Amino acid sequence: MQFQSTAPSRERTPLLGRRAPLRRVAWLSSFCVVFAVSGAAVLLAVFPASAQSTDAPAASDPFAGVEEMVVVGSGQAEALTTSSTSVTSFDALKLESLGVSNVSDVAAYTPNLEIRSASSTTATFFIRGVGLNDFTANASSAVAVYVDDAPRNLPAIQLGLLYDLDKIDIQKGPQGSGPGRNASAGAIRIYTKKPTGEYDAYLNLDYGNFNLIDVEGGLEVPIIEDVLGMRTAFRVKTRDGIVTNRCGGKSLAEVSVIGQSICGEVPRSDLNSPPAIRPNLEKDLNNTDVWSTRTSLRFLPPIDDMEWNLVGHVDRTDQLGPVGQHFGTNQPSLGGGDVNSYAAREVSRELDQIRAGLNIPTVGDCRLLPRPARDQCLANRQTLLAQADKKLSKNLANRPLDKLPFEGDYNTPGYERQTSGGFTLQGEWQIGSIVLKNITGFERYDRERLIDADYSPNTLFEFHIEDDAWQVTEDLRVGSDLEFIPVSWNAGAFYLQEELDYFQETIATRGFIDPVRQEYLQKTKSFGVFFDVSWNLLDDLKLDAGVRYNWEQKRFEAEIFRGAGLTPSCGTFDPQLNAFPPCQRMETVDHPTGTVALTYDFDEMREVSFKYSHGWKGLQYNARDGSVASEVTDVADPEVIDAFELGFKGEWLDDRINVDGALFWYAYQNYQVFTFTNNPRSAPVRVVINAEDALNFGAELATTLRPIEGLTADIRFGWLETKFLDFTDSAARPVPGSTEFFRLVFDYNGNQLPNAPRFKVSGGLEYVFDLNRLGRITPRYDVAWSDDVNFDPSNGLGAPDASGNQTKPDNTIGQQAFFMHNLSVRYISPSEQLEVAVWARNLTNEVYKTLAFDASGGPGFIGNLVGDPRTYGVTFKISY
Template structure:
């Protein structure tokens, strides 16, 4: 069996089952950077030949670094941020500052997430395990002329490993701090001469690193498992059919929140121990959702995904069809006040069903003209039923229910043409129609309050949009590419589906559009030194923002609104260097500066000309050294990342003194040591994550409750995990 590590920003070392002397040379004499093959443009090509800002991480490197959840990618890729909303499964993705904040699950993200070219319709679907991956490609900037979905921020594309023509298998068993146990493995090989199969499995168990500050009970244990089965059939020499089915289940504890300021009215001091939290709920709320009063915050989610991919080689053209269905069920109990006081306990019940069909026709042979045209259709259905316990402050429990139907139809295409020696032009266009409808919307209260009940409400949004791309590339020499582009992306509009008592909140918000101007260079300065850099300017219109609006009656209502005009400027630099045999160094730097050009907010005031609320700087890197001695292979590796201060608009909404809702800047560092015997199928890794036990937050928020007229706001934060240590045994066969 042969396994090769790849990475656009990660050093590579090939390992194969060959003679010990040859294998030792492969480990100790690796001084040339590997070619990284990507499919970002729907064909296999070197990442260095693609005029797009893209970062690639191999599946082997992700596994070695312990990246098993998509949220962890923000520590590996420049200009990428992933913020969990109140610690729930509703992640909020941002690339170059382009993102979307909404704790509700019904609206699409500005960043597309794909697995084997199948789009995940809702961000809440993305929290399953990452395992048995070939690579992840992170593209920055608007996407849509090559993709089924249209996005303004970018795309995160996961490519799984495929069935092999020879039998092989692998299993990894890990144990780490807080009694955490992990298993990953796969079996792959031929079933018949024309049929191949692959079965992959992963699970995480244990790891409760939080505790109840009042009872000492542990919280945070994982109970998450995932399976994937794949079949590949060579129906004929030119017709290949692939069927993939996956299932994931998550019965883990939900993460708790801690108090970063005191609540003297309720007898709580500020938590100095970031692993402290609390929970508890009223008897009425517990009966309503069917749990005990002392039930931990927990998840009970599952997902089933099936995709059928057909590739038909028609000589000069290639026909591709991708048909998929996704079913996602979410049952999640969260304690948003982080105490036994019942200020905000939440229970989510979501059921989502998504069908999509993509058909593409593409040129099949590299010529002066390469092109792809396609059609995309998706249908999304979401049923939501969620409860919030406001008994302590408002004397009611709210229940919000609705159904949402969404439909997307799109035609897209892109071509590149050799204009002259070393010059290439790119043009792409997309036309789409989208419709979203919310029906049977209701928010009711227990006990019933006549003034606070909405029933049978509905809302809909239908839009048409055109997006596209113009690009130019110049091959300076065989090792250096210069590129520039102007592209226009569109993010879907939507409907704010929070627990509202005013139907005006359901007025749709419009799609946002982004015109991106970008230029960059990709250069292999030597066989062992690679430097990629890009700069950009974004004109941002109708940016979607979680704010408030005023109804015709004069009432102020929480709602997602559109900002007239904004701008973002910035860039990234990525370096990959092998200065001497076995030593690999990577560096990445991202910077962005965003402003509101025209934004007058009822909640925040006139912010026109002011900076937007986002971190400006991201920095990361890694150092790895591999060597061989006495018939063994050794590798010592470390990686690190810096996250800049994240300023929050909540400081304006609730001026509690100082910028208490800002997330302070922080560093994270990890280290690992790997050892294996030359010619043997095993490897042992010892690792430390959050090496210096950095205390940091992933998000901060508040509930503006001021009991008795005192300033006693519920200020809560979601803490990052403290230092953990562990070991992994890997056996390949």
């Protein structure tokens, strides 16, 4: 069945004279080509005399020596690396053994890394407690995400499929200097496989439960030997839904009954009203349907030590919208009814079972007793009922979720559709000791979503969202080794320009929430220049230092309408424009950042380092719901962080023991915190505000052990202490017995930062059984444990009630500590051309939350997103 949107149709008129998308894309494509050609011209024009080799053999053979260019400018000569930093790396083999599908999958196995995803096209990133838990389309993360050294700045293009990779590097700590955009938390760098000049091909097929079909393949062909090579790869992943919709699959006759609820919805009142549940809704939700393809060209021109790589990709997502679990907050505080008195049937059953076990007297039983025994009985009844409510709330928070976490009642399955694509052109030229590098990037996406955000059979609030965006980036670098002193330097400039066009309609038909329509245009320009130096002060002592100047300008233009009549939130009607003027704001900010590090080498295998970094993250615009006109286009100020780190790493016993660790301490100013507004008559609005002061400190340790041949053990540990030092927020609450509201202040001082579990431990164990002529078999076991984690600043308690009391249990807006176990057994043939594996992930079928939000102030519920259940399957891989 093709799902039809319940969102009202509309004509999207241009806001403030926007260009049509196709015209804009054509202009941008031309702009990117000019940028790329200009970069090539710069590389070809600099030091022209050096382009001609003086070596006689090279003069007779313009391609002589080209086979040595497997890695251009490697080692000290390249001088384009940033200063010493903590890095966790995953190579292609490790990613395959862990079953990594997208970058969020590596978080469980990386100390002090948290990645939260609300869907296939939205994610938030946290490194060492630093990050922005904002799923809005215009959010700029504190963690920079790069693919082949080109940034993916907007959230919609950061969480694509991973395939045909060389490695993933997770750089921890503020990126105070070096190439690329500024990032106050760290960076995730994804490197795809490039043509090597050899024929290569592989095909990988996964089949698993929930009808998982995951196909990945790659093909490399040398087009012109030693000059031009091509590599193309793809991945297609489909999986049936893991959540059963009890409102799905109903016939027209079933949903047309008057006065009878089908799946918990408010029943149809008369023949003139449409059925609350549409017939033949999808039954299996939270499915997967994504694909991606990528082609890489590698060109080695007849110029010594020059290389060009062009990578283009197209990605597509077309699946149902994400759904989660709905817990009402109206008596009891977790598990009661919402504003429609809806509660899932399994939650109501559990409450009845708890009450039955307490032998609670009925009102009738109490009335049979004489006074004062009657009053005592009624008081005892209320006490026992409160105990039952408290017991249910704790069960739902700490189990977590209800007893049927993969079932629910949903009147709108929704959809998520996105098409994205782009290219990266990278040029590199080494001229003597000087290395020149150019990276030009272009990305674009177009997305439409219909989200049943209340996770219930009634339309409390749903979001119909359309957004499209483009970005263009240019990164120019130059570096060299000095001949007369042991110093390497590199310098460069970075530019980013992007434009985001966003529309959101909050659909609310029950009358408890005001409808809202938001449309905004955000234009961003970002510029940076940097200079780094690396100086070997002594044979065993090295100084790395760098500075960067960061400049950013954002223009925000919004039209926001609220209420049944869609009243404009700011401005008055302009008869000349025949429209209400948009809310407009433009801000320009700049800030210098820097890094300094000292590294001492005990010997070639062991070192210790001390590093200071000053990081910065630019401003963040909010598009509020218009309930307060002065806050329609408010801004979260830039975030500043000072970080101190003591790092160490080493090898012992002929590489049988590898240790890599760090101790760190961070101090913040204007820490950007993501919150949901929690006001009456409003759907939760995602906004970013500033905490005046916060700090964290902690440690990381990664150890690899190879005690005997064939046996490898990995142990990774993270410790994080975080605290808000100066942070308050507020929300509207009704005055008891009145239609008026007052502002209730939330004091978060002393609370833990969101998405910053105190401890994380993970490990892996594998042993290679060498069967000689029969090949080899490798069983592998991976385990990950995470401490309690909070999803908001309230320490997981959610918003207080109108009296300012915290009535919800711990982990209401968080996840209790839990384990995750994975197991696989892989067979590799003697020729290594055939691989077969069986695997199981989440072996113990652990139930866990990936996200939760508090909507108790208006709609009266807590929303929860649920992690995948146990999955298992088989993998076949053929290589050539």
